[in-house]
Amino acid sequence: MTTLLDVDDLEVYYETEDGPAQAVDGVSFSVEEGETLGIVGESGCGKTTLAKAIIGILPHNGYVNAGRIQFRGENLTELSDEQRRRRKWEEISMIPQSAMNGLDPVYTIREQINETIETHRPGTDRVESNRIVDEMFDLVGLDPDRADEYPHQFSGGMRQRAMIAMALSLDPSLILADEPTTALDVIMQDQILNRIEGMQDEVESSMLVITHDVSVVAETCDRVIVMYAGQIAEEGPVEEIFGNPYHPYTIGLKRAFPDIRKSNQDLMSIAGHPPELVDPPSGCRFAERCPLATEVCRTEYPPEMEFGELRTYCHHADEIDEEFRPVADRAETWEQTEAAEAKNAKATEATK
Amino acid sequence: MGRAQFVVRRTLQLIVTLWAVATALFLLFRSMPGDPTTYIVDPSLSGEARERLIESYGLNEPLHVQYMIYIQDVATLSFGQSFHSNRAVRDIIALYLPRTLLLMLTAFFFAYLIGITVGIIAGWRRNSDFERRSVFIALIARSFPDFWVGLIVLWIFGAWLDVIPMSGMRSGGIQYDSYWNVELWLDTIWHLIAPAAVLGFYLMGYPLLLMRNSMLEVLSQDFIEVCRARGLKERSIMFKHAARNALLPIVTAGAVALGYAVGGSVLIETVFGWPGMGREMVNAVLRRDYPVAQGTFFIFAMTVILLNFIADLAYGFLDPRVTYD
Numbered sequence: 001m002t003t004l005l006d007v008d009d010l011e012v013y014y015e016t017e018d019g020p021a022q023a024v025d026g027v028s029f030s031v032e033e034g035e036t037l038g039i040v041g042e043s044g045c046g047k048t049t050l051a052k053a054i055i056g057i058l059p060h061n062g063y064v065n066a067g068r069i070q071f072r073g074e075n076l077t078e079l080s081d082e083q084r085r086r087r088k089w090e091e092i093s094m095i096p097q098s099a100m101n102g103l104d105p106v107y108t109i110r111e112q113i114n115e116t117i118e119t120h121r122p123g124t125d126r127v128e129s130n131r132i133v134d135e136m137f138d139l140v141g142l143d144p145d146r147a148d149e150y151p152h153q154f155s156g157g158m159r160q161r162a163m164i165a166m167a168l169s170l171d172p173s174l175i176l177a178d179e180p181t182t183a184l185d186v187i188m189q190d191q192i193l194n195r196i197e198g199m200q201d202e203v204e205s206s207m208l209v210i211t212h213d214v215s216v217v218a219e220t221c222d223r224v225i226v227m228y229a230g231q232i233a234e235e236g237p238v239e240e241i242f243g244n245p246y247h248p249y250t251i252g253l254k255r256a257f258p259d260i261r262k263s264n265q266d267l268m269s270i271a272g273h274p275p276e277l278v279d280p281p282s283g284c285r286f287a288e289r290c291p292l293a294t295e296v297c298r299t300e301y302p303p304e305m306e307f308g309e310l311r312t313y314c315h316h317a318d319e320i321d322e323e324f325r326p327v328a329d330r331a332e333t334w335e336q337t338e339a340a341e342a343k344n345a346k347a348t349e350a351t352k
Numbered sequence: 353m354g355r356a357q358f359v360v361r362r363t364l365q366l367i368v369t370l371w372a373v374a375t376a377l378f379l380l381f382r383s384m385p386g387d388p389t390t391y392i393v394d395p396s397l398s399g400e401a402r403e404r405l406i407e408s409y410g411l412n413e414p415l416h417v418q419y420m421i422y423i424q425d426v427a428t429l430s431f432g433q434s435f436h437s438n439r440a441v442r443d444i445i446a447l448y449l450p451r452t453l454l455l456m457l458t459a460f461f462f463a464y465l466i467g468i469t470v471g472i473i474a475g476w477r478r479n480s481d482f483e484r485r486s487v488f489i490a491l492i493a494r495s496f497p498d499f500w501v502g503l504i505v506l507w508i509f510g511a512w513l514d515v516i517p518m519s520g521m522r523s524g525g526i527q528y529d530s531y532w533n534v535e536l537w538l539d540t541i542w543h544l545i546a547p548a549a550v551l552g553f554y555l556m557g558y559p560l561l562l563m564r565n566s567m568l569e570v571l572s573q574d575f576i577e578v579c580r581a582r583g584l585k586e587r588s589i590m591f592k593h594a595a596r597n598a599l600l601p602i603v604t605a606g607a608v609a610l611g612y613a614v615g616g617s618v619l620i621e622t623v624f625g626w627p628g629m630g631r632e633m634v635n636a637v638l639r640r641d642y643p644v645a646q647g648t649f650f651i652f653a654m655t656v657i658l659l660n661f662i663a664d665l666a667y668g669f670l671d672p673r674v675t676y677d
Contacts, residue, residue, distance in 0.1 A: 086583065096581070098574040102575050105575070119588070150673070152673045
């Protein structure tokens with residue numbers, strides 16, 4: 001397998017009134033040809049920013065501060081706007097977070113897909129691009145006759161599928177799916193996920209699935225990255241990440257989702273919030289909410305630790321198996337963090 | 353309900369509205385202080401001659417009979433005869449309306465062309481110097497009354513620099529055998545430039561600000577981000593997608609504004625001595641020339657109502673989401 005996308009020490013900042021917010025800070029990973037990589041993390045952890053930086057649609061106040069985005073050996077951040085534009089959709093397409101509103105309301109879906117094809121492949125005749133539209137509609141399970149309708153005539157799920165059809169229309173090497181199911185009801189979520197899985201079998205594109213929903217990742221991905229506050233906490237194969245993770249955050253995240261096999265399990269939340277990204281802590285960004293945190297965690301950036309195929313950024317990762325895993329299921333364990341203590345102190349204050 | 357049914361229903365509404373306007377105008381002029389007979393009848397006439405004259409204008413009839421005659425006239429768009437000049441009101445309108453339209457439509461066309469274009473660019477380049485400057489200019493244009501700017505322009509360019517005519521629509525003594533004489537048109541355009549520019553400058557601010565705001569709103573929508581991700585050309589995103597969507601509210605506002613612009617031509621015509629319908633309307637009111645005043649008022653009202661109607665229809669063509677239910 002060859003490497004398709006290689007992100008190296010990427011920093012993406014947003015200009016704010018209080019200074020630059022470090023939305024993505026020193027992230028490195030790669031996507032192999034034909035692979036599906038998931039990125040999970042809570043809202044605001046920088047996963048969408050990462051996707052926007054890769055495809056090249058950061059908002060006006062966002063910029064790549066440092067690092068490289070190598071795509072087929074070419075550093076995308078060094079390309080001119082015009083060179084970059086030509087690679088969009090043709091090479092990297094996306095199923096956006098709000099796919100339901102991703103279509104222009106005043107043009108039919110066929111017109112919009114045709115426009116995309118004809119922009120990137122000048123000289124394509126109308127018969128050919130219409131044929132592609134029909135084919136893509138078939139692929140995502142929509143009636144090709146309905147391509148001539150306007151987006152508002154479609155239901156939410158159909159619009160989502162139309163968006164997927166558009167994302168596939170130029171046969172891109174990489175598809176970024178940013179929260180592809182968030183806006184849908186559960187039944188529709190399942191349909192769309194099945195559709196994405198089916199699509200993975202039929203087309204050879206690599207995928208980057210960005211979501212806060214662990215079940216979506218479990219269903220569609222080969223490998224997962226867990227992000228926290230703009231950085232990678234842990235990375236590895238799906239089974240490893242959800243079966244035997246080594247980062248306290250991943251363990252906590254897992255505990256926050258219900259497990260169908262454990263009927264009377266208590267769901268837990270991790271007390272506290274991710275740190276401010278304008279002036280983040282110099283050490284481990286999770287330290288404040290971590291039950292294992294010690295002095296070194298607050299001052300020093302965590303090292304990369306390897307456990308088989310897992311890559312974990314934690315000072316205490318080697319203590320996990322013996323000391324943390326046996327007690328990780330207990331609620332008391334998660335009370336022993338700086339953030340939880342601060343919260344409790346506040347609560348006692350309030351009762352006084 | 354289909355488009356055809358919508359047109360039929362709106363046309364019926366239109367007729368009712370126009371009838372209401374016509375009736376209001378009739379009552380308005382009859383209830384105004386002043387008696388038309390004192391303006392049109394020579395006081396030195398003998399009593400009998402005087403009554404004959406009043407009778408010839410139909411002013412001796414009771415109000416409801418006058419009203420019936422009036423409504424019949426309106427229905428045939430004839431509006432009767434002028435008390436003042438004895439000419440048919442229809443001819444007077446046919447003479448003055450094109451002049452007003454020439455001035456108004458020229459000003460309006462350039463105001464909206466420039467205003468919308470600048471508004472698109474200002475919205476696209478948010479927080480740029482271009483945006484700040486154009487918004488500033490638009491606010492200036494909107495805040496200075498056009499008759500005042502008109503006087504300043506006349507003073508500087510007419511009286512002082514002497515590069516524009518001071519008044520009127522044509523130079524005196526110009527010879528022409530037909531309306532298609534080139535010299536006549538050049539002369540008219542030369543007279544047209546100053547009033548059209550002043551009016552256009554005033555009108556420009558509204559579409560500019562409206563278009564800019566509308567652009568900002570559209571640009572924040574998700575599909576614009578997807579357009580960028582699709583690798584469409586910058587210009588195509590700006591005009592074909594952003595501006596096309598942002599244009600929708602401008603169409604309605606523009607049609608209504610055009611109606612008011614035609615009706616509001618009075619001041620600019622007075623300042624620049626442009627012999628248009630606005631000025632004629634004011635003169636008719638002052639002379640208690642009922643038929644002319646009613647006729648011109650009615651035409652102005654009809655313009656506003658018709659343009660609203662057209663805006664409604666245009667919206668259906670521009671926005672596929674609009675249905676006629």
